[in-house]
Amino acid sequence: MHAVITGGAQGIGLACAQHLTSAGWRVTLLDKDNDLLEQSSSELGCQYAQVDITDLESVKKFFSSITHLDALINNAGIWIPQKLEDMNFDDQKEVLEVNILGTLLCTSSAIHHLRNSSSGSVVNISSLAARTNSPGLGLYAASKSAVETLTKQWALEIAPIRVNAVAPGLIETPGTSENYKEGAKEKRAKAVPLGRVGESSDIAKVVLFLVSEASAYVTGQIVYVDGGLGAGTPQR
Numbered sequence: 001m002h003a004v005i006t007g008g009a010q011g012i013g014l015a016c017a018q019h020l021t022s023a024g025w026r027v028t029l030l031d032k033d034n035d036l037l038e039q040s041s042s043e044l045g046c047q048y049a050q051v052d053i054t055d056l057e058s059v060k061k062f063f064s065s066i067t068h069l070d071a072l073i074n075n076a077g078i079w080i081p082q083k084l085e086d087m088n089f090d091d092q093k094e095v096l097e098v099n100i101l102g103t104l105l106c107t108s109s110a111i112h113h114l115r116n117s118s119s120g121s122v123v124n125i126s127s128l129a130a131r132t133n134s135p136g137l138g139l140y141a142a143s144k145s146a147v148e149t150l151t152k153q154w155a156l157e158i159a160p161i162r163v164n165a166v167a168p169g170l171i172e173t174p175g176t177s178e179n180y181k182e183g184a185k186e187k188r189a190k191a192v193p194l195g196r197v198g199e200s201s202d203i204a205k206v207v208l209f210l211v212s213e214a215s216a217y218v219t220g221q222i223v224y225v226d227g228g229l230g231a232g233t234p235q236r
């Protein structure tokens, strides 16, 4: 079984690669950062390709270079928090290009391979932000809402390829580590019903389930993996 993971060189994508590899999958990491890719792929002993998912030629070239694919994990994503009044248009355009158009480009380029698999599936990585309507996030939350809508739309369009999404809550990764410095992690953990900030492996375990035979009848679903943070307000 072969999986391609975008943004796989670090964080949640790399944890997905570790979990799938341990479960016997062959994994190819895609990322725009070549140094990180070389390091992570040699540690894992997996294949990799330097691909910026917003670059049409690069994405097409990669997907035409492979011969078999069972799962695509659209994990690469960026966030540039800005308030409406301070918004930089080019920054927010980039958020849409990576999170929505990059996901679209990879998925459309992978479809013919996934159709040839007996168990093809796609897992998109969304965010709790898609439904919390938090201030100051620029277009990040809106981009993830679009990813959730497309997850359901594509589940209808390309069945029997299964299409699901995982929406992480607060997860400590290289990309979010600044948010958890100097006591901030403990403070944030208090808001989470399960009492801790999540780890990349919390997400990877659910992604592994969603690409596996165990979820053979699951499609069009958004699974929130957030320690209960999105469920409501805990009693204090």
Ligand SMILES: NC(=O)c1ccc[n+]([C@@H]2O[C@H](COP(=O)([O-])OP(=O)(O)OC[C@H]3O[C@@H](n4cnc5c(N)ncnc54)[C@H](O)[C@@H]3O)[C@@H](O)[C@H]2O)c1
Pocket (backbone or CB within 6 Å): 006, 007, 008, 009, 010, 011, 012, 013, 030, 031, 032, 033, 036, 051, 052, 053, 054, 075, 076, 077, 078, 079, 098, 102, 125, 126, 127, 128, 129, 167, 168, 169, 170, 171, 172, 173, 174, 175, 176
């Ligand atoms: N960490 C969290 O708390 C959290 C919460 C909700 C959702 N998410 C989502 O999970 C995903 C992974 O987040 P993370 O925290 O692991 O991020 P991260 O910043 O630690 O890692 C992201 C990886 O994606 C790569 N990448 C970025 N743009 C790319 C592009 N255009 N083409 C190819 N690769 C690209 C980066 O080089 C990096 O290796 C993202 O989609 C993010 O929105 C994360």
